[in-house]
Amino acid sequence: MMDWFVELWQAVPLGVQTVVIILLQIIAIVLPLMLCVAYLTYAERKVIGAMQIRMGPNRVGFFGHRLWGLGQPIADAVKLMFKEIVIPAGANRGLFLLAPVLSIGPALAAWAVVPFDAHLVLADIDAGLLYVLAVTSIGVYGVIIAGWASNSKYALLGAMRSGAQIVSYEIAMGFALVGVLMAGGSLNLGSIVRAQEGGVLHWFWIPLLPLFVIYFVSAVAETNRAPFDVAEGESEIVAGFHVEYSGMAFAVFFLAEYANMILVSGLTAIMFLGGWLSPLQGLLPESAFGVPVIGALLGDGIHWFIIKTAFFLFLFLWFRATFPRYRYDQIMRLGWKIFIPITIVWLLVVGVMILAGLPPWFDGA
Numbered sequence: 001m002m003d004w005f006v007e008l009w010q011a012v013p014l015g016v017q018t019v020v021i022i023l024l025q026i027i028a029i030v031l032p033l034m035l036c037v038a039y040l041t042y043a044e045r046k047v048i049g050a051m052q053i054r055m056g057p058n059r060v061g062f063f064g065h066r067l068w069g070l071g072q073p074i075a076d077a078v079k080l081m082f083k084e085i086v087i088p089a090g091a092n093r094g095l096f097l098l099a100p101v102l103s104i105g106p107a108l109a110a111w112a113v114v115p116f117d118a119h120l121v122l123a124d125i126d127a128g129l130l131y132v133l134a135v136t137s138i139g140v141y142g143v144i145i146a147g148w149a150s151n152s153k154y155a156l157l158g159a160m161r162s163g164a165q166i167v168s169y170e171i172a173m174g175f176a177l178v179g180v181l182m183a184g185g186s187l188n189l190g191s192i193v194r195a196q197e198g199g200v201l202h203w204f205w206i207p208l209l210p211l212f213v214i215y216f217v218s219a220v221a222e223t224n225r226a227p228f229d230v231a232e233g234e235s236e237i238v239a240g241f242h243v244e245y246s247g248m249a250f251a252v253f254f255l256a257e258y259a260n261m262i263l264v265s266g267l268t269a270i271m272f273l274g275g276w277l278s279p280l281q282g283l284l285p286e287s288a289f290g291v292p293v294i295g296a297l298l299g300d301g302i303h304w305f306i307i308k309t310a311f312f313l314f315l316f317l318w319f320r321a322t323f324p325r326y327r328y329d330q331i332m333r334l335g336w337k338i339f340i341p342i343t344i345v346w347l348l349v350v351g352v353m354i355l356a357g358l359p360p361w362f363d364g365a
Contacts, residue, residue, distance in 0.1 A: 025122050029111050037258045038073035040313065045072075047314070048321045083247035088151050091244070095149035100245070100252035103142030106135045107259035114266055115190045117276050117302045128189040129177060132267065139260070140166045143241050146253070150244040158240035161328060162224055168335040169218040175343035176215035179208050179350050180271045183361065193275035198360060199282030203274040207353055207361050210346045212272045214339050216312065219264035221331065223257055225316055227323035228331055261316050262309065269308035276305040 012020075042057065046068075049056025061071035087096055113128035115121040125131060140163050147159020183204050184192035196203045205212045221228040224240075242253045269275055278300045280288075289299040297303065326334075354362045 022122075026112075029122060030108055033108065033111065033259065033262065034255070036262055037255050038077065039070075040258045040262065041076070041254075042070070042073050043313075044317045044320070047317045051318075051321045077251070080248055080251040085247040085249050086244075088244050090151040092149040092151070095145050096244075097249065099142045099146035099149060100249050100256070101142070102145060103139055104252050104256035104259060105142075106138045107256055107263050110135045110263055113189060114263075114270065115193060115275065116305055118190070118194075118300065120302060121190060124188070124190055127187045129181060129187040129192070132189075133174065133177065136260075136263070137170060139256070140170075142256070146245070147241040150241075152244050155241055155243050158243065161230065162241055165224070165228065165230075165328075165331060165335075166222050168332060169221040169339070172214055172335055172339035172343055173218045173222065175340065175347065176208075176211040176218070177271070179211040179343070179347055180204065182347070182350050182354060183208060184271075189270055189275075193270055193277060196274040196277060197281065200274070200279040202282070202360050203272065203277070204361065205272040207350065207358070208272060208346075210342055211350075212268075214343055215272070216264075216268050216315070218335070218339060219268065220316065220319060221335065223260045223264065223316075225257070225261065226320040227325050230325060230328050230331065261313060265309045265312035265316070266305070268312050269305060273308050274304075275308075276300050276302055278304055 046056040057069035057072040060069050060075045061067040087093055110132050112123045113121065113125055113131050115124070143166065144159050144163045147156045147163075150156070180192060181187060184195040186192060186195070242250055245253060278298060280298050281300070284298065289295040291298075357363045
């Protein structure tokens with residue numbers, strides 16, 4: 001059976017083989033990612049429930065309460081699949097349906113250049129960081145188009161406020177990434193991770209600490225998460241830019257928000273916390289990493305990338321359960337008058353540190 005398959009595969013033209021392999025790699029990334037998105041909603045409800053001393057979802061599943069309600073995301077998905085998609089009268093039907101795709105598409109496409117491990121990356125391109133910036137900036141068009149195509153003044157007002165917030169914090173995020181580029185000396189995400197080799201004290205979170213904090217807080221704001229979710233929380237705009245959406249069209253916006261949370265958490269882990277690098281590197285003797293199984297767990301690997309990403313996702317959930325919502329003027333003032341000036345000043349500081357060859361981060365630069 002296997003010989004027959006090998007012969008059939010060898011008969012396929014090389015170009016078709018390449019396309020099939022790329023499609024399989026994309027599926028291998030997107031399917032686990034969408035599963036993570038679904039169960040991130042479950043994790044959010046359980047984490048916030050624990051913080052508020054209540055149960056959260058604990059019944060839906062094949063075995064009821066014995067599986068802690070793990071079937072809840074599946075039940076939510078099935079419910080949304082069967083809900084009717086209502087398109088408002090006078091709405092631009094094509095753009096109305098295109099907007100959710102423009103929101104979730106960039107959140108998935110950016111994973112093409114994200115390195116999960118030293119050798120596990122779909123497209124190891126030299127301009128990976130630039131690609132991420134270019135692709136993720138498209139997401140704001142989904143928000144603007146959703147508000148305009150809905151033919152509703154409430155949706156349009158929510159889209160304008162959300163779009164202005166996203167664009168404002170993208171500037172601070174962009175400046176923070178310039179600092180990462182300077183420190184790593186490359187636009188390639190894998191090279192940025194390798195520039196942090198040596199242990200937890202060699203990671204960029206120390207010399208780029210202000211940029212690290214600003215990048216992550218800006219990511220919270222850009223994903224419209226609490227406490228920056230004014231577009232969804234103020235009574236005069238009902239539910240923000242997606243107020244007219246229902247069924248799976250709304251579900252795609254919902255999935256896009258959580259997919260973006262996972263993406264920015266992964267990027268933060270890569271650019272400031274060493275990605276797949278082990279925090280124990282340089283702290284334990286080299287012989288410890290040669291021990292079977294245990295050495296693999298202590299050493300570098302995709303499991304460290306997943307743990308770091310999960311830590312930042314937990315912070316997203318923690319923030320929602322903790323902080324009160326900011327006013328819109330406070331959000332804009334934070335982005336324009338505080339974050340952007342700090343990032344510009346710290347870029348100068350990073351330049352001085354690089355010129356001085358500050359060890360252990362820049363002594364080899």
